[in-house]
Amino acid sequence: MIIVLKKDRDESQYKHLLEWIKSLGLKTDISEGENSLVMGLVGDTSRVDIDLVRSLDIVEDVKRIQEPFKMANRKFHPEDTVVKIGDVEIGGGTFAYIAGPCSVESEAQIIEVAAAVKAAGAKILRGGAFKPRTSPYAFQGLRDEGIRLLLRAKEETGLPIVTEIMSEVHIDLFRDLDIVQIGARDMQNFELLKAVGKMGKPVVLKRGIAATVQEWLMSAEYLMSEGCHDVILCERGIRTYETSTRNTLDISAVPVLKELTHLPVIVDPSHASGVARYVKPLSKAAAAAGADGVMIEVHNDPPRALCDGAQSLRPEQFRDVVTEVNEVLKAVGKRV
């Protein structure tokens, strides 16, 4: 961390600052310029509150040099993390297809979709039991019953399950599931992150709708600092002024994350675009950019789906996506 101090600074405040820095176990390295004094902090600055330092009257500016995330940081863990769920691997040269309906609606529906996406190439089943909905009047998911039906679908097809958790209160319901998902709206639900981090399960951590890459990695750090090492980051579009897609898929986040972290990165083109016919080109782009997988909404009868129908493919369309993405994967040297 570099602190730029004003030229005409109050000496007692300056001494105060130096003592405070010392009390944090940090050393300083000072260089006097013409109009300002530049102070470098040497040591672990991840606990230093940059906003607090900036607020001091004698401070002109502050800049963090070290990234504030540690366990997620590739600098301290150069090899890719590979998350293993039974036989399925996410990260490290493979590409995972995760597919399923927006919401679990019935036993017949979820088993039918599970079988269909498995046949088309999916390795993991997704499906919403607890559904975050903008309106209190909209369908909120089958909840406990939805979890039960997902486990039935696993029994029938053998596909591991990923589904979203919305509250600490529900943690016991998620014990038999394979992967717990933290949704975009909960990316900074820190109490939930801490509780889920203690579960000992792989977690899909979706990016918040207006989260920076760094904030996202800090949320991964919350999970990791509680003992969860298998965090899968899922880019699902960010909010911008553009309206031709529901959100704007930040495809650059894939190479940016590959550089900053060792954690696997997947892409959700269904929520990013909100339009089923853009899922194929965006999945191919994700594969080409280096993503470790895609999470795609597939429904056996999209126009009848109870939510998010606009972004759901039919199983035969999903099969077509898989076929074309597989061609791209060969071109970029990734295994399915």
Add this chain to the structure above:
Amino acid sequence: MIIVLKKDRDESQYKHLLEWIKSLGLKTDISEGENSLVMGLVGDTSRVDIDLVRSLDIVEDVKRIQEPFKMANRKFHPEDTVVKIGDVEIGGGTFAYIAGPCSVESEAQIIEVAAAVKAAGAKILRGGAFKPRTSPYAFQGLRDEGIRLLLRAKEETGLPIVTEIMSEVHIDLFRDLDIVQIGARDMQNFELLKAVGKMGKPVVLKRGIAATVQEWLMSAEYLMSEGCHDVILCERGIRTYETSTRNTLDISAVPVLKELTHLPVIVDPSHASGVARYVKPLSKAAAAAGADGVMIEVHNDPPRALCDGAQSLRPEQFRDVVTEVNEVLKAVGKRV
């Protein structure tokens, strides 16, 4: 709701749609144009999923005419809601000063600040016990102990208390507090909204960092549909590309909300700007634009505060803000 259907539509899908609309208890009003058919839905369309309708192959476009919020809607409740906390009123021609530190740090600190802000004109004390922090390594608040200290400050000063809740699990801790705050990061933590809505207490609902006005009102609707009628909306800045302030205060949200809803609207200039010296002009702007109050961070020793120091005023600066804002309030005809 208006549905625009394509000219060359599949007739069986069209019949299917008409039946589904009928099954929702809605009537249709159809008008055939040259290139499309326009269908108006008559009745309560708040349960209709606009994205689902948009996903149908035969649909070209859909537009909602009715606002999807009802209990928060001024159309159905033309008079201003006035929230009463003891002698203090928020909404309906008065202006409320809510002030206090970012975090509760110690008994001495919170009592000293409480007394100072009360003397300067504050009617309600704010202070964080549970603190949402981007980093797991940052100070997370005194938590239970912080709640206890806030109640001590109330005992000493008589000021009602508002503080943020971060999890359903903590609800019992908040029983003796006057107002529960839902923070920006939890604006769409729907399980928390439902649980807090059942508490029977006034709620300050902060706007999510990238929430639209309509999404915000839908979150108010979550609280209201569980029985909470005293929702206070708090504009605290939205995320944009501009970096000269931490967030961008959306001052227009004040008149927009005054038109759409009967709920009181306050402004948090401290979090919106992240810079203590902008709090005064932004508070004056909020008062002039028609806000019902401001929530301001005040600390007895801002540079030493454990969090968010950059946005905290000292008590004497807060007093100065109150003095100047009061002049503006006289000009716009609001009572303090």
Add this chain to the structure above:
Amino acid sequence: MIIVLKKDRDESQYKHLLEWIKSLGLKTDISEGENSLVMGLVGDTSRVDIDLVRSLDIVEDVKRIQEPFKMANRKFHPEDTVVKIGDVEIGGGTFAYIAGPCSVESEAQIIEVAAAVKAAGAKILRGGAFKPRTSPYAFQGLRDEGIRLLLRAKEETGLPIVTEIMSEVHIDLFRDLDIVQIGARDMQNFELLKAVGKMGKPVVLKRGIAATVQEWLMSAEYLMSEGCHDVILCERGIRTYETSTRNTLDISAVPVLKELTHLPVIVDPSHASGVARYVKPLSKAAAAAGADGVMIEVHNDPPRALCDGAQSLRPEQFRDVVTEVNEVLKAVGKRV
């Protein structure tokens, strides 16, 4: 400027960099840390390309400390600039009402509106002759003829005129006008800025729809470096994800600019919101936040106006805005 260099740096590149810095007439101040070397550049760094420095392999990060604008910088020109147009002053404790129609449509229309806004308190007449329109099929303004009609309105009412220029090619047409406006879409039309800067006239420089405050000041710097000292900055809303207003008025830009620059700052609530009924609260907010004036669209028959009708007030509504804003101005100690 501070340059952070990597620990394991190539020594020949490092020497190369030191020579280049020296060749720019700058001195360096070096401080070796544990993991990096921090170099402060001493001297005028406004010509140093920060992106170029960042691109060097040996560089970890760069931070500018000096603002890159000079002539617009309050540090080097502490007193407010007051722009004088005849008897009218903008900046320095006064507040200016600039009003008029979106487009000049006819001699009768512009003279009628001019007289009406003058009677209501406007000190300067605005009106579009050249109109930037998103569609090539939309009305593009009366152009040369519009300029002629504006000068007729000045003849009749004595009001100075401000109108937008869209091309260097039209500069001669603007010789008799009082203030030249650079529109939001042209804020970074640098060739136009250079040409207009040479005209020797006051300029209203609107903020680009996605311009940062710093980019905006750099565009003012383009004008100033060509000899134009009378630059009036006009905040007119920025593009965000929010759709309840056309753009998002960045009210914080007023105090931010007051700190960074000595140039006057006005606000255009009509374009910022796109909604006539929000013009009054936003004008009051602008006055309370410290703006030096407002620019408001007023039309004698808004629903018939050829463009931007949604944001135009009728003259009697404008009079009402002036009356209420004047109350706020008294409260904040500004003269009209």
Add this chain to the structure above:
Amino acid sequence: MIIVLKKDRDESQYKHLLEWIKSLGLKTDISEGENSLVMGLVGDTSRVDIDLVRSLDIVEDVKRIQEPFKMANRKFHPEDTVVKIGDVEIGGGTFAYIAGPCSVESEAQIIEVAAAVKAAGAKILRGGAFKPRTSPYAFQGLRDEGIRLLLRAKEETGLPIVTEIMSEVHIDLFRDLDIVQIGARDMQNFELLKAVGKMGKPVVLKRGIAATVQEWLMSAEYLMSEGCHDVILCERGIRTYETSTRNTLDISAVPVLKELTHLPVIVDPSHASGVARYVKPLSKAAAAAGADGVMIEVHNDPPRALCDGAQSLRPEQFRDVVTEVNEVLKAVGKRV
């Protein structure tokens, strides 16, 4: 266009509106609902100002159904436009590599880079003669001399040239060039669009930094309505809150545009990311998403380049990008 009228509307205003619609040569199709009246406009509504209609007191809402662009619209021109520059084709199943330095600096430099990018696979040379720079103190390009040097590079290598125009005043200088570029900052410089549209040359139209897809197509429409049919749309990143890349590449714009328009679409990963090492993954993503080409900054000595060094590749790195992108192109069935 659909107009929703309020239930309690003024009848004389309603008649007035009906007459105005008739005077525009449009027919109406009216359907009375419970709370509102829905009016469909039948005919060519591209000249109707939607904001004007929205401003009427009796209007509740308006929605455009027809896209406002016509010549660029795929509905009226289903086949892909293929732009031909000598032997090079852009659009229609091929993929074009456009490469070269940010700025032309000297004859030796531009000829060396031109030869190097040609050898690596580039079909068109890019290079800046007129440079839009945020600061008036930064290098503004070699201007006329830069154009002359680009033509020298064409003489030497046979590569067609694309370079940016910044003012109508410079049009004569661009007569011998192959493709004229309109930069992001000038996407809505309508006078320049009209003048360049008349030149009879292919145009690369970069997306404005905060332009919607629709606004971008309307700017293409400006060029086309002046006779320019060879418009190449270039996605170059949009401005968002995210700072890990300079701008956010909107990869979804590729499939969105492919649906809406017949014009070719290329991607500029250099400006989109601002970071040379992200150019390869983003170029592969662009190819996979269906783009018709990429425009890449290549410099023979990136760290010494006078501008935008951070985003420039060396020729050997560019060759590597071409090799890997070619693999993706084979996978998606595109010819180079």
